[in-house]
Amino acid sequence: MADSYRLMTIGPSHYCEKARWGLDFFEVDYTEDKHPPLIHWAWSLPSGGGRTVPILKVGRKVIGESSAILRFVDAGHRNGRCLYPDDSGLRAEVEQLEERFDTRLGPHTRRVVYFHLLRRRSLALDAIEPGVGGIQRLVLRTGFPFFRFMMRRGMNISPASAERSLDYARQVFHAVDERLADGREFLVGDVFTAADLTFASLAAPVLLPAQYGAPLPGIDEIPPEVVELVESFRATAAGAHALRVYRDCR
Ligand SMILES: N[C@@H](CCC(=O)N[C@@H](CS)C(=O)NCC(=O)O)C(=O)O
Known part of the structure; x- marks a missing residue:
């Protein structure tokens, strides 16, 4: 079996x-x-x-x-397509970008989004609860202030750290903007790779793509200051790239 x-x-x-x-x-x-x-x-x-x-x-x-x-x-599981090119030079480039997004983008977009989400209990629960078992949901609901405290502590979330993380995220977006400035369709080579997938996934908290694989708040559900933030990331070339690969490759 x-x-x-x-x-x-x-x-x-x-x-x-x-x-x-x-x-x-x-x-x-x-x-x-x-x-x-x-x-x-x-x-x-x-x-x-x-x-x-x-x-x-x-x-x-x-x-x-x-x-x-x-x-x-x-x-x-290759099914006629792959995420890591066979060419060793291209593969090294993909892995390097993936590592950079994993370490320099992911923690920062997460801190920014949880900073806003944890201030609004119902938005936070709407994102976390779908698909979770009933007892775990009950524990989360009952102990929400405790979970919020622990998450803020665990991710070092404060207004100042969220502001710094926003800056770091913008720097990574800017580097991706520059990479895309020559008109290329994908971050490495001429096909979708783990570099595009990693960038788009880890950028998703500040872009809210409709095709995300779990429920995220809709743009019409979030407060105006977060709408402004999401729109500013969507307006960059990097943001447009992530939204496009979500549409075409997710
Ligand atoms: N480097 C890890 C990072 C994963 C990660 O940070 N996951 C978070 C959720 S976004 C987590 O499980 N946090 C729980 C904890 O730190 O205890 C990966 O790429 O899988």
Whole structure:
């Protein structure tokens, strides 16, 4: 019997979106197990995959880290397309960009979006709860102030840190703008790769693409200052690129 694939996630997480998109891209049949932040430790730690999600379980194999998951599905599930080019030079370029987005973009877009989301209980719950089991939902709802406190502490969220993160995110967008300035269609080579997928996924919290693989607040549900922020990112060449690959490749 073929091994079943289970992807452990926090639904709205953009690193989880990255893994989910990779699995969907190769049409892998998998089940997603969604948990609220912090409560997910009750599953992630015993699985041996560590404290962060996504974690992919394939039979007895446990793969943590979104980039390792992308490499795993790319190596074993190519369906006429791939995320990491065979050409070693292009592959190195893709991996370098992916690593840069993982470390320099992901933590910052996440801090910015949680800074705004955690101030509005119903928006936060609407994003976190879909697909989560009833007991976990109840624990999250009952203990929301505690979870909010722990998340703010865990991600070092404050008005000042959110402002700095906004700046860092803008710098990465600017670097991507410059890369796209020669009119290229994709970040590396002439096809969609893990570099485009990673940029678009990790930029998604400040772009709110309609095709995101989990419910995100709609532009008409968020407060005016966040609409302004999202629109400013959407107006960049990098933002337009991410929205286009969401439309065409997600
Ligand atoms: N480098 C990791 C980062 C994953 C990550 O930071 N996941 C967050 C959700 S967005 C998480 O699980 N946080 C829980 C924690 O830090 O305990 C990856 O690419 O998979």
